[in-house]
Amino acid sequence: MPELPEVEGVVRSLAPIASGRTIRSVTISETVAVSKAAGKEAIVKGHSVEQFSSELADYTIEAVTRRSKYIYFHLIKEGRCRLLVSHLGMTGAWFVVNAISEIREQKFRTHIHAIFHLEDGGLLVYSDIRRFGELRLLTCEEDHVPLTLMAPEPFDADAEEFFIHKSAQEKYAKRPIKEVIMDGQVISGCGNIYATEALFRMGIHPKRAAGRISHSKKQQLFREIVTVLDESIQAGGSSISDYRNINGEAGSMQDRLKMYGQKVCPNCGQETASIQIANRTSTYCKKCQH
Template sequence: MPELPEVEGVVRMLKPQVEGKTIQRVIVSNTIQQSKEAGKECIIKGLQTNAFIEQVTGMKIERIERHAKYIFFTVIKDNKKQLLVNHLGMSGAWFYVKHPDDVTEAKFHRHMHVQLQLGEDEWLIYADIRRFGELRLLNNQTEYPPLLLMAPEPFAQEALPYFLEKCALKKYQNKAIKAVIMDGHIVSGCGNIYATEALFKQKISPGRKVSQLSKQQLIQLFEEIVAVLTESIAFGGSSISDYRNINGEAGSMQTRLQMYGMKKCPMCHTNTEQEIIAGRNSFYCPNCQK
């Protein structure tokens, strides 16, 4: 699943290419249309296919921003501003191309679900292999309450005090620390990959309870999360499986990971172990991480 660094990379590349452009045409895949006809929600949430096409066509993309793992497109049409909110899910990707055929990687080309034509030779395409991603057209954030529950950006000054305050709550004290730092209500944008890396660097077992960590350990762990997120942004994110940037290129952070997916600890060469925490496979070194 794309995490904060991957989403940040997409936003940084999209901004200079599509901000200020007008969506001239919208094409939605048969998969989405058939899903809607069957009464199911697939990628386009809260609107029927025809309504989505009608409303989005003619919208000008004023601004693109990242909030946690979400992409916010501020759009305007007939002097009315709205938000087109996107979550990449497990395998979503945006492509900025001259023609849809320029999405050459077969697994993405087969799953181009929303195509936005911005000009004669200019397309913004959302592809999603597993179809867990979503697009929501909102008048404001209050129309989708989960957006209001996100923790502060990890780089914000208030993020650390917020994290410590949450960790002190009774309902989190007996939870595994990894489950807590992957919770977007507590730490914004930190998923399985970067939680694994931060815990390894701080020598903390992913299953250790929050109550077993001192305030100083929690502070150092949070600072490590920020450091690893910052490093990943600089290296274009991690392309473990399906992440691509808008040019179809993979990131390189996966070559710098020390624990995620590893069979042996790079420090002591002990065989790593795995544990399912919060539904995710957690790699750790039983010798180094306590």
């Protein structure tokens, strides 16, 4: 699943190309339409396919920003503002093209579920192989409560203090630190990949209870998380599976990962171990992490 760095990469590529362009109409795939008709909230959330498509017509994309793992399309039409929120799920991808044939990989061309036809003839395309992503049209962020509960951005000045305070609460203190890090209400945008890397760099066992980590150690851990996230942003993210930026290009952070997905610890040479935490596989070194 794309984490903060991957989503940031999409936004940095998307914003200058999509901003200022007007949506003429929207086409939703038959697959999504059939699923919605059967009562399933497939990709298009909170609206029927017909409502979603008709309501977006003639809105101009004013800006594209990121909040945690979400992409925000800020829309405006005749002074009225709307917010199109996109979550990439596990395999979502955005493309800006003049024709579908310009999308390089067949797997993304095969699984297109939303085409935003732009007034200038271009296409803003959302593809999602496993259909776990979402498109949600809102009046404002407050219309969808989970968005208002997200922690500050890791790079914000108050994010470190927020993390230390939140992780000390009774709700989190007895939970594995790995689970706490991946909770978007404690730290925004840090998932399995970067939590694994930061904990390895700090020598902290992923299952250690958050309440058993000192204040100073938590400060160091938070700063390491921020460092890892920033390194990945600079590397274009990690293309572990189906992540691509809007040009269909992969990131390179996966080549720099020291623990995530590794069979041998790069520090001691011992075989790595893995456990399940919060339904995710956590790789760690028994010798180097305590």
